Amino acid sequence: MVEPTYLSAKSAAAANRAFYRAFEARDVEAMAALWLDDPSVKCIHPGSGVIAGLEPVLESWRCIFENTDAIEFEIKDPAIEVVGELAWVTAVECVRSTSHGETFTAEAAATNLFVLRDDVWRLVLHHASPIARRFKRG
């Protein structure tokens, strides 16, 4: 079972990269193609509540893309786990974004969850949150 799991992790990593390519391209059609077409899909953007269902999720991406002139990601420490037909990636997104003439950089913690359907990994959940602090005792 080692090789299939390895291949699955590799293909899940490729799906994860495709997600960030669609984000950087601000391409709603490319983004739509990555998601499972199902009412159960969920998206949580930094600062947002839970957005449920493919159409509301795609509407949120349209809104972000319309308000973003350029965006680039560096994905740090991606960790990929595969169990059966599910794969999830956690990573730190180092974001450089330009909106309304202003450029800013930020870090976000991200969870991306994929389900394997007809040999294709489909996004069922994206959860990203701003990184502001570290846990230290005392």
Added chain:
Amino acid sequence: MVEPTYLSAKSAAAANRAFYRAFEARDVEAMAALWLDDPSVKCIHPGSGVIAGLEPVLESWRCIFENTDAIEFEIKDPAIEVVGELAWVTAVECVRSTSHGETFTAEAAATNLFVLRDDVWRLVLHHASPIARRFKRG
């Protein structure tokens, strides 16, 4: 397959409630018992980066519990999905917390991911993020 899935969703919902009971009790032992003992587990608290591995995750809970005098959750709109031996819950956490004599309320969006091991749902990922804004066009 309807009944097993239903039972799985019910038992995953019970595991999710046990997580918030351990959180409210600020009980590290109860919290530890809910997680898979595996280096792959991940925890992302509101504002934090990705905390990886059981010991660092439990250390983060100790830190939170030591700095919290009381905490209560109301869990809104929990949505539970089960695929094979994985289950995930998204929900809005309505939090009422007292720390260092001050009480505050907040809302967080949460993703909890469980894996079924020996007929027990074990947490492999908790991701919570502050809710600050809504997506509206225009």
